[in-house]
Amino acid sequence: MKAIPACHPASAAPRRRFILGLLATGALLAGCATHAPHAERAALAPTGTLRVAVYPGSPTSLVEAAAPESMRGVTVDIGRALARTMGVPSEVVVYPRVAEVVAALQRGEADFTITNASQERAKLVDFARPLVDLELGVLARPGSRIGNVEAMDQAGATIGVSQGSSSERVLGARLKQTRIRTFPNLDAARNALLAGEIDAFATNKGILFEMAERAPGTRVLDGRWGAEHLAPAIPKGRSAGKPYLESFIRDVQANGELEAATKRAGLRGTLAPSP
Structure with missing residues (x-):
């Protein structure tokens, strides 16, 4: 790297050029340190x-x-x-x-x-x-027959999942008695849960806590059935x-x-x- 000459106080112009040179060099070094090749x-x-x-x-x-x-x-x-x-x-x-x-x-x-x-x-x-x-869990509606994560698989129960999600694939293979219902988006799932069309909805707890805040009476059950x-x-x-x-x-x-x-x-x- 080319050396930066010393600044002599005899003139304001050299001092100004020196300061501008330092700023330019700093900007160049910052760009080298942060920007991808x-x-x-x-x-x-x-x-x-x-x-x-x-x-x-x-x-x-x-x-x-x-x-x-x-x-x-x-x-x-x-x-x-x-x-x-x-x-x-x-x-x-x-x-x-x-x-x-x-x-x-x-x-x-x-x-x-x-x-x-x-x-x-x-x-x-x-x-x-x-x-x-991230923990995988269950959001249950009020009065749901699914009261804990261990009770997810039972005859007559319906659990919602997002269409095309990992939850759909994993729970579809794991749950033998519970019906799996897929939803095109989370708003549709929340509405179905509030309407009593499904007993619970399963996905990661980050989503479930967010849904619970917009679905009065629902709760995220303790425990987890996996992790993402x-x-x-x-x-x-x-x-x-x-x-x-x-x-x-x-x-x-x-x-x-x-x-x-x-x-x-x-x-x-x-x-x-x-x-």
């Missing part, structure tokens, strides 16, 4: 903008539909932080449910999301290291960006950005990531 940036945001895919109703993704400046959600905040660190603009793209978020990444219409790193989804998108684990491993996901074929993404994840876990994002989103039911 071209290859990684091209892999993670090939259009020049990081398209962050979310769905409403989940603190892990997007708490509720809102104007861009008012959006809250772990994926929203971490996605925007990634874009800033890379030195590119971000765009938050909203889909009705998580299955369509994953499908958008498959088609290359979106670049980034955070979702459950299940084995099935790992066949469709590439995952980085988990950010946080929430991890950043990118489209297949973009492995050149993975090292940068992994480094970014370690940074947000250590520097408090992840903690701030979970608090801002009101995310509950979290666990330490599995080793």
Whole structure:
């Protein structure tokens, strides 16, 4: 690096040039320290903008539909932080449910999301290291025959799940007597629960606590039937960006950005990531 000459107080002009030189050098060093190299940036945001895919109703993704400046959600905040660190603009793209978020990444219409790193989804998108684990639980309506997590499987009971979700696949295979009913979005599930059309709704507790606040009389049952491993996901074929993404994840876990994002989103039911 070229040496910066010493500043002599004899003239204001050299002093001014020296200060401007320091500022320019600092800006250059900051850019080198934060912005992704071209290859990684091209892999993670090939259009020049990081398209962050979310769905409403989940603190892990997007708490509720809102104007861009008012959006809250772990994926929203971490996605925007990634874009800033890379030195590119971000765009938050909203889909009705998580299955369509994953499908958008498959088609290359979106670049980034955070979702459950299940084995099935790992066949469709590439995952980085988990950010946080989340308890899987049950939201029961008043007077539900399902009074605890252990009583999920019983004749005559109906449990709702999101269409195309990991819960649909896992509970569909696990529950032998309970009927599984799928819903296209979380609003539809909440309305069915309040109308008594289903006994309970099952997904991660981050979503369940959010639903409970908008569904009077319902409650999130104690205990859990599993855990989700929430991890950043990118489209297949973009492995050149993975090292940068992994480094970014370690940074947000250590520097408090992840903690701030979970608090801002009101995310509950979290666990330490599995080793």
